[in-house]
Amino acid sequence: MTEVVAHTRTVELPHDRLELVWAEVTDTGRRREINQDAVLAEYPLFVVADGMGGHIGGEIASASAVERLKAVADTGSVSKKAIEKALQRAVKDIASHPDATDEATGTTVTGLYLDDSGARPAWIALNIGDSRVYVLRDGMIRQVTTDHSVVQELIASGKLTPEEAENHPYGNVITRALGPSEGVVPDYVRLDVLDGDRFVVCSDGLTKELTDYGIQHFLDQHSDPGAAAAAMLDAALENGGRDNITVIVVNVRRMGI
Secondary structure: OOOOOOEEEEEEEOOEEEEEEEEEEEEOOOOOOOOOEEEEEEOOEEEEEEEEOOOOHHHHHHHHHHHHHHHHHHOOOOOHHHHHHHHHHHHHHHHHOOOOOOOOOEEOEEEEEEEOOOOOOEEEEEEEOOOEEEEEEOOEEEEOOOOOEHHHHHHHOOOOOHHHHOOOOOOOOEOOOEOOOOOOOOEEEEEEOOOOOEEEEEOHHHHOOOOHHHHHHHHHHOOOHHHHHHHHHHHHHHOOOOOOEEEEEEEEEEOOO
């Protein structure tokens, strides 16, 4: 079984204290030659970028996005404005890279950060593309982000059921990505900070191989984020590992003052 080490941090908020425990893992999978996923798991920002385009174009795009976002995380203060500026810089990086000339070059950018700038701290999920953020809350798993994909648009219009979407020929076609031609503003979802929440941020290499209930199963089986992430990765590989696989698991515990 894969071994993944968890990290712990105590966060002091104006009227509260949190203990965050998280772990991340990424793997090339069983069918790809290189890993075009990139991952950032550095408080207060947890991001997965799934690159696409050309032999190494996707790797360049995802690495550029994560590198620029890491600079934001390193400041310790994350905001929508800072994220969008970082992504604009990543677009320029991608466009100027000599090996990222393919028009199809791009990357998803999906993640989660803790916004403690206001009187009421909150989690902010952000998304471009079809990587996902899930939350396990009150014993139920829920997809927080909405995929930017052809099949999601067909589901939303009532032309396709979620079950039919699982094997649809356009299942890999996304409708929004960060690429060299233009900047894209993420969608944002705000969530309250609640004790016991568990978040999963993942590329579609995981969700191609595990259902939402499968993800919840491994969270229920493993309270430690490192063990949960490792179990999900191993199961995804066993189920075929058709794509690069990246998983972040974040546990939230409110400790009070």
